[in-house]
């Protein structure tokens with residue numbers, strides 16, 4: 001499709017809306033708060049043929065129906081809830097087993113729950129989680145399309161990095177989850193996830209991010225942790241490039257370049 005020609009099909013139109021949504025999302029992340037909009041565009045967006053529901057690039061997963069995989073994930077979550085394999089159980093409010101689609105294309109893996117996650121029992125729901133949710137949305141997905149998990153399922157006190165012993169005690173749960181989830185791609189968030197999932201002890205995240213790795217035959221894309229991106233917003237562009245590489249690997253159309 002030529003840049004200035006009108007969309008030739010409904011699919012083209014949805015693609016343009018999806019690209020625009022991704023572009024605006026990233027501009028917002030970069031601190032842009034307003035953009036010039038022509039009266040003609042405002043008029044076009046008001047037309048009844050446009051509705052946000054039509055603009056969704058990827059349909060929402062069907063309403064939650066129980067499946068053998070979902071039930072197995074639930075069983076693992078129950079074992080995690082009763083776990084006392086490491087000292088983290090003594091200080092947790094509740095366990096955070098992971099959340100999302102039982103048949104996801106992508107699994108995101110973080111380090112461990114923080115205070116808000118410990119309170120809610122859900123992964124990535126604090127400040128870093130809000131940024132992760134935006135990153136997922138910029139890719140054209142919602143949290144319901146993907147699965148989000150952590151290396152350890154209980155909050156390390158003061159949000160410290162999990163010890164090797166804590167990670168070793170908890171990792172069998174993640175391996176079991178990944179064996180059930182069978183994602184097409186895993187995205188590791190930050191150095192701790194990479195170190196413990198892949199055993200890459202001395203890998204500098206700044207060097208290894210953006211390079212494909214392998215977990216038991218599943219491609220792994222290492223990228224920055226969203227908490228790091230909150231502290232270092234200038235690295236968001238690199239993280240976005242990593243996520244675009246994931247989309248390309250999945251055969252999904254790349255979001256609008258910017």
Ligand code: URA
Pocket residue numbers: 110111112113114117122123124125126128129150227
């Ligand atoms: N940071 C993580 O690594 N995981 C969470 O669930 C929240 C914050």
